[in-house]
Amino acid sequence: MMGIISVLAYIDPGTGSALFATAISLVSLLYYFVKSLFGKIISILRNKQEKGNDIFSRKELVIFSEGKQYVSVFREICRLLDESDINCEYWTTDQEDEILNNEHKKLVCRYIGEGNSAYYKLNMMNSKICLSTTPGLEVYQWKKSKAVDEYIHIFHSLTNGLTYRMFGIDFYDTLLTVGEFQETYIRKIEKLRDIKAKNIMVVGCTYLDELMQRKNALNNNDKSLDGKTIILAPTWGEEALLSHYGKDIIKSVLNLDYNLIIRPHPQSLKVESTMIDELIQFTKNNAKVVWDLSDDNFDSLSKADLMISDFSSVMFDFAFIFEKPVLYVDKEIDISIYDAAWLDEPIWIHTIADRIGYPITFGDFERVQKTIEEVIKDNKLVESGRVIRDGVWAYEGESSNKILDYIECRLNTAYNE
């Protein structure tokens, strides 16, 4: 017996150790195999239970939204779909999603639960097309369903497409972009990663369209705050404005005797709630400070005369829609978690930031105050902002129709069963 054991292990130089490595790999492989087998069995059992459930019947299109924060992205599309002949459903993981609660003629809206329950349904989705603005498909728990022919991503912010966390849109089949400039960046990344090129179609930006529509409909007298108003609209994370300079920046603005609307990023409310609570406490006795924690930023944006932000895409919304000045923190941003980290070049937003806004450096708060005073009186970048807007934002006011056209075209050609 000993002899046989020896033979098994002692093959030839190098091979022995390779076999030990194999044995270890096999054990771990077995562990994951058993685990995935268990998962599959559960899935099969659930599938049997759910068989016949209408949610898994074949559809032409399913729109998946994470919730109310993306209502402006999908509202118009849903309206158009409700009037079309497309067999379509709207799935959301948010019970307070406005679209879920709207009345529709044809469009079926479903709340699919949260967490694993939602992922299960998403992973079992049975549709020709799935349209979503959620990044991270096939990266996190949301996996591609074998019963979906095409996953389409639409953008919910104006970026070059590389500001998602890594690989966020890599597993989509199609990207419906805001403007032509995005394709250059996306193709560069595809080439670098040596991955299959995605379909890219420029359709414009639905939420910008909606913002513009609302802005146009806005009566200038609606503004309710007295005096000039500054909105502080940062992004979220450790490097973001509020995390880094929260109290300092608030104090600086308040020293200027302006109204201050603080609108944290929706994600901050989820993951940085302690810090936000502290700041709310810090400002609770100041009547000039308003915290906007709502889903819709339109009102705040429309009331503001100047925006202070870091590199959040909301600065584009403010500059492009309301044509008001933007101050942004001129500092190096840690982009290591984003797709942009793959490109050895300045991030896109840096390349255009100084044409739509004014850089500020924190620490030197006197200078910041001075800049605010100057810019709020005279925004010299209105024109250049318009140029930039026209260059990056295509099909203004047409995006929802363009998206619908694309979907209909795909359904009539590629997926005409």
Added chain:
Amino acid sequence: MEVLFRIIIEPIKCILDIVFSTAYCATNNIIFSLITLSVFVTIITLPIYNRAEYYRNEELRKRKDVEVWADRIKKSFRGKEQRYILAAFYKEKGYTPYHGLGASLSLLIQIPFFIAAYKYLSEIGEKGLVSKEHLVFFLNADKMLSIGSIDINVLPIVMTLISVISGVIYTEGLRFRDKLQVFILPVVFLLLLYNCPFAIVLYWTMNNFLSLAKNIIAKMPLKKNKIIGKIVGPVVLIGWFAFLVWINYFYNYDSVKMDESIGVFIFSLVIIALSVAPIFIITIVKMNSGKSLNKEDYECLFISELICVLFFAFYIPITIISSSPEEMLTFGIGMGEVLSYGSYVYVGSFLIWVNVFAFLLPSNIRCIISECIMAFAFCSVFQFFLLGYSFGIVTDMVTFESAPNFSGVFYLTNTVLSVVTAVLLLVLIKKYKSIINAFGFVMLVSLFIIGVVNYSKTNVSNQSMETVTNKKEGIFQLSKNEKNVVIIMLDRAIGAYVPFIMQDKPELVEKFDGFVYYPNSTSMGGYTVFGSAEVFGGYEYTPYEMNKRDKELMVDKQNEALKVLPKLFSDSGYNVTVADLPYANYKVNFDTSIYNGFEGVEAYDLASSKTFYLESDIDDLRLIKTVNISKYAFIKSLPAVFQLLFYDDGMYRTMLTRNASTGKTDTTYRVLESLNDLTEIEDEKKGNLIMFANRLTHNPIMTQLPDYSMCSEVDNSQYDIYEDHYVDDKRMKMDTLDKVKNYHCNVLAYSELGKWFDYMRENDVYDNTRIIITSDHGRKIEQFDDLLINDELNVELFNCPMLVKDFNAKGFSISDEFMTNADTPTLATDGILDSPTNPYTGKMLNSFRKNQKPLEVTLSEDRTLPKGNLQNTFEAPWYTIHDNIRNKEYWEKCIQN
């Protein structure tokens, strides 16, 4: 589990066996044979090794490819998200942390090769399958150095050193952790294997050395390291061969012994090299993935594999067994047992190993493999059914009664046809794969159906098969009061041996008291199929005379001849006992059924009787049958040029059956040795006719000198066994082992008969017994110059002994009278039966024919029995002879009218 293990291991063991036995039998040198084995295994596993290297390099390349970003991701992300992001990244890159498993799995495939080698080499030691002097290599560690009273095993240390050196090269550029593993393992296994037998450790050491060579070669182009290439390499090589020479010296080998079979060995190596050539080609063909296999390709692969398995493991063996189940399935050896070895080998070879190789290799090679297997399957079937050549009688040991011999023209024709068929098939498969697949499927189903039909027939006939006798006494009755006649046919005994036997064992002269020896005697055919009928039926049953009755089947005439004397004597009130008579119903074992319904005739198949077999013989028989039948199936489907090479004179290139006794020699000896026990002396008023044949003289064996006795461990080292023997000035050549053994088995037979005659004398039945000793034919062995007539005709082949002792005869005398073995019935009936007449032809039984005109003798070499079942005549070159077999003038060529 055991079945699965054997299916995986047996095919490899079978191949190792072929290589080792070929090398060992040719050189008789264990070290050389083990090295050959190691080189072969290295070559055969080279594609796997290359594939493993390919996977390893791919893994390294991919690892390198992902390394930078994987590190950055690990720095930028934390916790669960890090795992998600990494997984997504790996997915994009087509990399998994288990990617290295591909390389390891390829190496894993090598394990069965090592287990098979370990088991095979251990089996050689355990069963003592090599000569006694070499057995020590398989049982003991080397102990090549002694320091004081401590013996040191050098080989395991050398093996470890090689492992370490190889490890240094192999792990170059790897992490310290990987390197450490490679160095610790050899040390651990040094301890484990330190006391392993020499042969096993040498085999591994050689493997390690070759692995080192592989690693050096693999690294060289990358490193272009002149020091390794030009200095270290040759130094290692020279050192290694010096080490081998030292081992040779240590074990007192002068050099690798190259005897006359070296030619065969070199030829074998060439053939083996040609056989593994495709593997080499595969290794050098660019390893691109090419096109992936489609449904047709997979069908082609699996249908052809199934054909091969069905054909080699089932159809051919069943065909052989069903041709004579009573011979093949003796002593309770079941069909399943006989088919088992072949099933393991062929199922393992075609359904496991071909697929393992095919699927480890790139898809373009896999496609070629599938097409080649299909072509091979068709060629095999084609060869077996259409191009095949009858090898003659297949014995129950699945060997051929006489060594097959192909003519040059046949070789050429067969080779050309085989090559053309193979090429044509490859082209057809390439062009019309789906049609060929359909043909293959039809062939598969047909073979299966025919096989099952044959199998069911075998079962029926097996059930109806009469069991051979298990009696061990009272078989041969000899009357004290009445006349007894004993006819003994010693198969293939040579008459010219008798004077030498009487000289070498002078006590036999006394024992053979009353016998007249007729040196001028002949049979009319050189093989049992031609010369046995005349022994029992007389001149009406010489080949020439039987040919005249061309409306009757040969088998019927043979049966008739065997029944003439029993019928005559039993009708005349004699007790008749017959045993082991040749080719009753044209079967190798005695088919006693031809005497069914004969009153007073007892028939016994003693040679197949379990009484004379030992349990170990039966185990050996089982082993021989199962190994031989599986290899026969394969060999018969090969082109002729390979057939004789792998047939290896009935040894089928295997060590496994080397020590296995067929029991034949022992059994035939035990029958003769037991004659006293088998004999019953009676006072009955009835005469007896005893007729039996014995094949001890057909089984050359070395006996123990000086008294030519049967001995399990013969040691004749103090005798010059190759020294020619002389009686007066007449020489008997003894220059080859075959001649020596052939003579020895004859001496042994006469010695045992002498003991029986003593027993007769002691019981007062010798004088009233007429005894005739003859044979069906002699053997062309070139021991007697005076029997060589011309290039074509050697009378040794026909010189049967004629030893006749009449009632009350005294003394041992020699007569020059011209005699034939067809005189036997006349001699037997002379003076006992009045005007004996052949009950089947109505003709008088006498020997007038030999004096009327020259006798026709057939020189035919075609001794195939199955043909006799279908044919009415023998076709052959003929000679005639009269009066004196040693007179060249009296032999004349003739043709049959």
